[in-house]
Amino acid sequence: MGEQVLLLNRQPDRPLSLEEYRQSGGYEALMAAVGKRTPEELRQLVLASGLRGRGGAGFPAGKKWSFIGKGHPRYLIPNTDEMEPGTFKDRVLVNVNPHLVLEGIILSAYAISAAKGIFFIRPSYEMDAELIERELGVAREAGFLGENILGSDFSFDLVVHRSAGRYICGEASAQVNAIMGRRPHPNKEVHMTDAGLWGKPTIVNNVETLACVPAILRKGPDWFKGLARSKDGAGTKLFCVSGRVNRPGCYEMPMGTPFNEILDEAGGMSPGSELKAFLPGGASTSFMPPKFSQVQMDFEPLKETGNRLGTGAIMVFDQNTCLVGATLNLLDYFTRESCGFCTPCREGLPFIRDLLLRLEHGEGKEEFIPMLKQMAHHMFKAYCAFAPGAASPVLGLLHHFEAEIREHISQRQCPFKGK
Amino acid sequence: MSTLPPELQTELAQQVAAADHPREQVINIMYVLQKHYGYMSDEAVEEAAALLDMTPLEVEELATFYDFIYREAVGKFVIHVCDGVVCWMFHEGSVFDYLCEKLGVCAGGVSADGMFTVLPSACLGFCDHAPAMLINGVFYGHLNPEKIDAILEKLRREYCDLVICR
Amino acid sequence: MPTLRIDQREISVPQGTKVIEAAEKLGIMIPRFCYHPALGSLGACRMCAVKFMEGPVKGVEMSCMVEAADGMVVSTTDPEAMEFRRYVIEWLMLNHPHDCPICDAGGQCLLQDETVSGGHGLRRYQGLKRTFEDQYLGEFVQHEMNRCIHCWRCRRFYQEFAGYFDYGAMQIGNRMYFGRFAPGPLESPFAGNIIDLCPTGVLTDKPSRYKGRRWDLQRGPSLCLHCSLGCNLVGSARYREMIRVEARFHGAVNGYFICDRGRYGFAYANHPDRPRQARVGEEAAPLDQALKTAAQRLGQIRERYGPGAVAAWGSTRSSLETLGMLQWLCQDQGWRGPQFFPQASLARRVKAAVARLDTGMAVSLRDLENADFIVVAGADPVQEAPMLALALRQAARRGATVAVIDPRPVFLPLEYEHLPVSPGDIDLCLNLLSQAARSEEAATGKLEPDAARFYGLLTSTNLEDPLLQERLLALGRKLQDCLRPVIVCNTDMVRETTPARAADQARLLQADKGQAGLFYLLPGPNAYGAALLAGREEVDLLAAMEQGGVKALVVVENDPLGSCPDQERLLRALDNLELLVGLDYLPSATAARSQIFLPTTTVFEKEFSHFINQEGRLQQAVPLHQGGTPIIQVGQGSHPPRTFLDAIPGGEPRPGAGILADLAAALSGEPAPPTAGDLWDYLSGEHEGFSQLASLTASALGEGVHLLPAEAQEPAWSPEPGEKPPEPPAGQLELLLVDQTFGTEELGSYAAPLQKVEEEPHLLLHTDLAADLGLAPGEQVALLLPGGEVTVRLQTAQNMAPGVAIMPRHRRLHWQKTGDGPVWLPPENIKKLSEPL
Numbered sequence A: 001m002g003e004q005v006l007l008l009n010r011q012p013d014r015p016l017s018l019e020e021y022r023q024s025g026g027y028e029a030l031m032a033a034v035g036k037r038t039p040e041e042l043r044q045l046v047l048a049s050g051l052r053g054r055g056g057a058g059f060p061a062g063k064k065w066s067f068i069g070k071g072h073p074r075y076l077i078p079n080t081d082e083m084e085p086g087t088f089k090d091r092v093l094v095n096v097n098p099h100l101v102l103e104g105i106i107l108s109a110y111a112i113s114a115a116k117g118i119f120f121i122r123p124s125y126e127m128d129a130e131l132i133e134r135e136l137g138v139a140r141e142a143g144f145l146g147e148n149i150l151g152s153d154f155s156f157d158l159v160v161h162r163s164a165g166r167y168i169c170g171e172a173s174a175q176v177n178a179i180m181g182r183r184p185h186p187n188k189e190v191h192m193t194d195a196g197l198w199g200k201p202t203i204v205n206n207v208e209t210l211a212c213v214p215a216i217l218r219k220g221p222d223w224f225k226g227l228a229r230s231k232d233g234a235g236t237k238l239f240c241v242s243g244r245v246n247r248p249g250c251y252e253m254p255m256g257t258p259f260n261e262i263l264d265e266a267g268g269m270s271p272g273s274e275l276k277a278f279l280p281g282g283a284s285t286s287f288m289p290p291k292f293s294q295v296q297m298d299f300e301p302l303k304e305t306g307n308r309l310g311t312g313a314i315m316v317f318d319q320n321t322c323l324v325g326a327t328l329n330l331l332d333y334f335t336r337e338s339c340g341f342c343t344p345c346r347e348g349l350p351f352i353r354d355l356l357l358r359l360e361h362g363e364g365k366e367e368f369i370p371m372l373k374q375m376a377h378h379m380f381k382a383y384c385a386f387a388p389g390a391a392s393p394v395l396g397l398l399h400h401f402e403a404e405i406r407e408h409i410s411q412r413q414c415p416f417k418g419k
Numbered sequence B: 001m002s003t004l005p006p007e008l009q010t011e012l013a014q015q016v017a018a019a020d021h022p023r024e025q026v027i028n029i030m031y032v033l034q035k036h037y038g039y040m041s042d043e044a045v046e047e048a049a050a051l052l053d054m055t056p057l058e059v060e061e062l063a064t065f066y067d068f069i070y071r072e073a074v075g076k077f078v079i080h081v082c083d084g085v086v087c088w089m090f091h092e093g094s095v096f097d098y099l100c101e102k103l104g105v106c107a108g109g110v111s112a113d114g115m116f117t118v119l120p121s122a123c124l125g126f127c128d129h130a131p132a133m134l135i136n137g138v139f140y141g142h143l144n145p146e147k148i149d150a151i152l153e154k155l156r157r158e159y160c161d162l163v164i165c166r
Numbered sequence C: 001m002p003t004l005r006i007d008q009r010e011i012s013v014p015q016g017t018k019v020i021e022a023a024e025k026l027g028i029m030i031p032r033f034c035y036h037p038a039l040g041s042l043g044a045c046r047m048c049a050v051k052f053m054e055g056p057v058k059g060v061e062m063s064c065m066v067e068a069a070d071g072m073v074v075s076t077t078d079p080e081a082m083e084f085r086r087y088v089i090e091w092l093m094l095n096h097p098h099d100c101p102i103c104d105a106g107g108q109c110l111l112q113d114e115t116v117s118g119g120h121g122l123r124r125y126q127g128l129k130r131t132f133e134d135q136y137l138g139e140f141v142q143h144e145m146n147r148c149i150h151c152w153r154c155r156r157f158y159q160e161f162a163g164y165f166d167y168g169a170m171q172i173g174n175r176m177y178f179g180r181f182a183p184g185p186l187e188s189p190f191a192g193n194i195i196d197l198c199p200t201g202v203l204t205d206k207p208s209r210y211k212g213r214r215w216d217l218q219r220g221p222s223l224c225l226h227c228s229l230g231c232n233l234v235g236s237a238r239y240r241e242m243i244r245v246e247a248r249f250h251g252a253v254n255g256y257f258i259c260d261r262g263r264y265g266f267a268y269a270n271h272p273d274r275p276r277q278a279r280v281g282e283e284a285a286p287l288d289q290a291l292k293t294a295a296q297r298l299g300q301i302r303e304r305y306g307p308g309a310v311a312a313w314g315s316t317r318s319s320l321e322t323l324g325m326l327q328w329l330c331q332d333q334g335w336r337g338p339q340f341f342p343q344a345s346l347a348r349r350v351k352a353a354v355a356r357l358d359t360g361m362a363v364s365l366r367d368l369e370n371a372d373f374i375v376v377a378g379a380d381p382v383q384e385a386p387m388l389a390l391a392l393r394q395a396a397r398r399g400a401t402v403a404v405i406d407p408r409p410v411f412l413p414l415e416y417e418h419l420p421v422s423p424g425d426i427d428l429c430l431n432l433l434s435q436a437a438r439s440e441e442a443a444t445g446k447l448e449p450d451a452a453r454f455y456g457l458l459t460s461t462n463l464e465d466p467l468l469q470e471r472l473l474a475l476g477r478k479l480q481d482c483l484r485p486v487i488v489c490n491t492d493m494v495r496e497t498t499p500a501r502a503a504d505q506a507r508l509l510q511a512d513k514g515q516a517g518l519f520y521l522l523p524g525p526n527a528y529g530a531a532l533l534a535g536r537e538e539v540d541l542l543a544a545m546e547q548g549g550v551k552a553l554v555v556v557e558n559d560p561l562g563s564c565p566d567q568e569r570l571l572r573a574l575d576n577l578e579l580l581v582g583l584d585y586l587p588s589a590t591a592a593r594s595q596i597f598l599p600t601t602t603v604f605e606k607e608f609s610h611f612i613n614q615e616g617r618l619q620q621a622v623p624l625h626q627g628g629t630p631i632i633q634v635g636q637g638s639h640p641p642r643t644f645l646d647a648i649p650g651g652e653p654r655p656g657a658g659i660l661a662d663l664a665a666a667l668s669g670e671p672a673p674p675t676a677g678d679l680w681d682y683l684s685g686e687h688e689g690f691s692q693l694a695s696l697t698a699s700a701l702g703e704g705v706h707l708l709p710a711e712a713q714e715p716a717w718s719p720e721p722g723e724k725p726p727e728p729p730a731g732q733l734e735l736l737l738v739d740q741t742f743g744t745e746e747l748g749s750y751a752a753p754l755q756k757v758e759e760e761p762h763l764l765l766h767t768d769l770a771a772d773l774g775l776a777p778g779e780q781v782a783l784l785l786p787g788g789e790v791t792v793r794l795q796t797a798q799n800m801a802p803g804v805a806i807m808p809r810h811r812r813l814h815w816q817k818t819g820d821g822p823v824w825l826p827p828e829n830i831k832k833l834s835e836p837l
């Protein structure tokens, strides 16, 4: 399983308390940093650690922070929207150790001199929102949050923003719009780091990203880099494994752990199931057939295969699952969640979905295949990363499972129906 | 004029006034009003607009965008049945169909006793317990008909307060 | 200036130009839906995709989102880009109802054009179309949501550009719905622009619904006459009926937009009672004959009483041709006048304003958008000159501070500061603002001597209300840091001193900052021209008529019975006349009372005409059609009579200028009057403000020119800037007669579509005052005016000056009972009539 950094001392049925967290070094990094190290030093350390964003895009966190604009107040938005299908790592993380998350947030806020944080959380995580709100109070009591943290001149407070539920709200610029009470469409015309929330410098980071920060500061960037098993990787990663496996769940393993080892960690395939395909990082990634079992689960190695690490949410499909049906299910989701701002996604996804639906119902035609290919490729010219994400499983299906599509066409029905 | 109880009206007005930017409260206000009215009725939209110094249209632009704001009447408990791909893999829609049949409703409808509404929902983030559903902030996993029956029974029988995001 | 190649052609464009705009400069129209020059880029429709072959950007990208850069090589015809664009249009058509045959956008539809040019001809999508229910959006905009392609233009204009928030985007994904929270009239007086903007048939022009395809229409460039801004229009006529008006781009004036008054006011031209026939006494007569009779009778009167016994009264809604000819006629015949304004005080205010404008001072609407501090003094933009409000909003969006000093409860669709002071305090506020904006030392040290002397003359009495005083001073301090201030001032309800004072302060700001602008509003589309023609001399025809010196009055495109504030007095004076000759195209009270009536054409008919807007810009209106009684009226809704005529039914009216020229010829017995060309010569000799006219080419006239002098005609500074204008007697209220967006403006009040949307007439009092008087909003009150009683419904407002009563010059209100000048009223003159309804 490797070294546990984020899920250290994980309890099966309850979150760790502040005291428990402090017993294993919790908040030490904060005490060593605030008022003692400059924000710039923190940013450098995080940059040197090679920490890459865990929200899906894998952007180096330290680099993003270095872009922070000059204005004040500055905002930090810990992103716990987690609506990428198959993904539940942030929920697990918050539930295992809320104070680790909070310390990560406070340290990161210090690094970018943010005055306020907005903990953005999806509505189905209401219990977790309440948990965080409660623990926020505890941290504030302890002097880790609020005015003049630990007696320094650094003040930072965090509020919880409950979303009302839409996948696009996880996208950083849409999230900022959502918080401002505007329609949460993405906005590429402003630089978040200069003019984000309320027109002020803003950093949006995934909570898992932020939760890595305390350990980086405590044990150093080199240690963090050393945790990974891939060449240029860094740290550990929370992998959510679901589908036809024996022990679905969230596992913290070194970045770059090969897929098959993670599968083993999750207890291997369920009885009677054989690996047919997996999505390596949520619904916005591409299906991979078993020949990729050895692939190292990290940003670069997956990129080399033409795929993405995404959120590291691994969904495992077996031989009895129709992948046309699975892709149709995903497209149902994406079609429903499309924010509607741009044409390819708003109109093109329903078209793709319609073709898949017809294939699945045995009304497929040969000419659907090139149309699907063209349209899926054109999704990459949409306004935001939503549509390319939606196209990814379609491309995977077309690339690796074209034969299965053709079976649907030639048999005029789904070959899995009635099995 | 406002049909809200004065205490609630005051409380919400204070909540708005306390915010750095009133508009950042719009979703919170909608949740509270939704809880008060049972759903985000036209009246609730207008109340929210008045509280936030927005037009009803501006509130409606948001109310109709989101999944957890119900612009039509719903039962006391809204059952969000996951139709994400992992849950799909396990039940292919049967939980949803079972619930609808059991409660005698179709998607979005309200059961005769006013207790339940069933809605299909995006992956809930409970995939490790697929198939899953969410009711009043609580996850229920590894669902099967017996389990579902027991859950419904329990909800009918035992009083429980409604959470904000339900 | 980055240089790039688009489709093998090179072009250099200013930094910041988007590739789509650079291509347009080369004449390459890249398909687009969401991009609009006034709204900018959005990146939503993805229709404008092109391929970047070389340079800093590579691959297929949106040409509206990428700024032109050196070394770019762009292909609009690359197969990958073309295929993508073909898909985009196919996607947009998935849910489109394909109902072009019954869609009013058909023939002028960007979606049609781009569907064809994009190469999408065969439907491949077999799924169901999503459908929507349409909404009632009021009397102007027809809504058919199924045709929507979600380009966002309407919402971006409605909310971001224009600042109204009752129309927008609801739902999500492809269920997204553009409309209102609930069906109902759109609240913005700029709503009509979303018709022009919508690239398909969701939002179409309701009054002209099903009246013709674009190619059926006689179209041409025209001008809006519904206020003094002179917005540019495209007018459309069919079957002798004016059908529709759209905005026409003018970079300096209205940009791409117009207001709804301008868009729907044209219907006066189709008024069923429009007098289209000449008349002598009660008898209809051919125009020639009536004209001869008029000449005869006028000649007789002149012979009997001398030339001064004939007088002429024109108005500011006539073309420069008509005004000029009237002036010439008066001079030629030795008649009294012409008078161009309904009352002498208004003439003085307008002349004072026009005399202070010069090229260094006047700013256009477009300049105004770039100002960083705007003082609006004595003006209520949305009510008086709506497009001004839109320009103010653009300035505010760019960070300008907008301060409104006006007694009315002024509403603007932007962030602004309103100081509700009485008209008598506006001058003082301007003084105080000036003083707060610069320190004494700065003033004396830095300013040139004249300006410094003027500054020294400013007195500093305080406003009565300390709160207002403090807000004003705070604004003044803000003004200190601003670089491009503009003062906006109307000439309508303000004191006589105010227009000049506004100019003084603008000049002072200019002396201080090197840059400052002055922007007046004037009463009527050609008030500027009328003011120049009116010269320095004062004409008071009403007094002259009363004294019996005038025996015949020629009223040209003017309705003194509607506009004179003392109708009783006017009626008595008219009774003294032996002859009233009327020329007009409106079925006005004055026209009806004329003993001899000669019908004139509107701006849309027969001949070119010119108007000078409030910033001195001469602009041209092109005739769209020959006019005549609309066929729909001739046939009373069914097929027109099958009779054959060699003349157009109802086609007799002629341009006012032409009729006047013929009248002059008939009077003098020789065809002497200037023809169109000579008229410009004549005018250029008449006033230095017109001096450019003689040398203008036809094309310059077509495009419009600024006639402003390099230096204002009046001395730079008013002699006594501290002088306090008249105050109401203690305890009395000042009655303010004001404009409303709809319902008060003369031409528009004859337009059926506008009549449907005008507000009810009302009297407005401060909430506290009304309470003191025991009056409640909604009650009917009787207002005792010098000329009699007016019954009107009461409204109240908090954000208005306490000492005033405000009443619109509403067409349905008999307000012409006040007399000229400020009207003071004891509060007891407002009496309760009934309980609220």
Ligand SMILES: Cc1cc2nc3c(=O)[nH]c(=O)nc-3n(C[C@H](O)[C@H](O)[C@H](O)COP(=O)(O)O)c2cc1C
Binding pocket: A052, A053, A054, A055, A056, A057, A058, A059, A061, A079, A080, A081, A082, A083, A084, A167, A168, A169, A170, A171, A172, A173, A204, A205, A206, A207, A209, A210, A384, A385, A386
């Ligand atoms: C459609 C869409 C949904 C997203 N949802 C999430 C999310 O739920 N949580 C998250 O952290 N990032 C999400 N992202 C990524 C964010 O835009 C952003 O890149 C991320 O929060 C940055 O954090 P990181 O750098 O720490 O990864 C989403 C992106 C897209 C395009």
Ligand code: SF4
Binding pocket: A168, A185, A186, A338, A339, A340, A341, A342, A343, A345, A346, A382, A383, A384, A385, A386, A387, A388
């Ligand atoms: S791709 Fe376009 S429609 Fe889809 S979520 Fe992004 S902006 Fe919205």
Ligand code: SF4
Binding pocket: C147, C148, C149, C150, C151, C152, C153, C154, C155, C178, C197, C198, C199, C200, C202, C203
């Ligand atoms: S209504 Fe017209 S302008 Fe508005 S989004 Fe739809 S197509 Fe565009």
Ligand code: SF4
Binding pocket: C224, C225, C226, C227, C228, C229, C230, C231, C254, C258, C259, C260, C261, C262, C263, C385, C386, C387, C388
């Ligand atoms: S602002 Fe004035 S000139 Fe412009 S369209 Fe409106 S009424 Fe006509």
Ligand code: FES
Binding pocket: A085, A086, A087, B082, B083, B084, B085, B086, B087, B088, B122, B123, B124, B125, B126, B127, B128, B130, B131, B132
């Ligand atoms: S797929 Fe059902 S909870 Fe994730």
Ligand code: FES
Binding pocket: C031, C032, C033, C034, C035, C042, C043, C044, C045, C046, C047, C048, C049, C062, C063, C064, C065
């Ligand atoms: S015009 Fe460029 S994306 Fe719409």
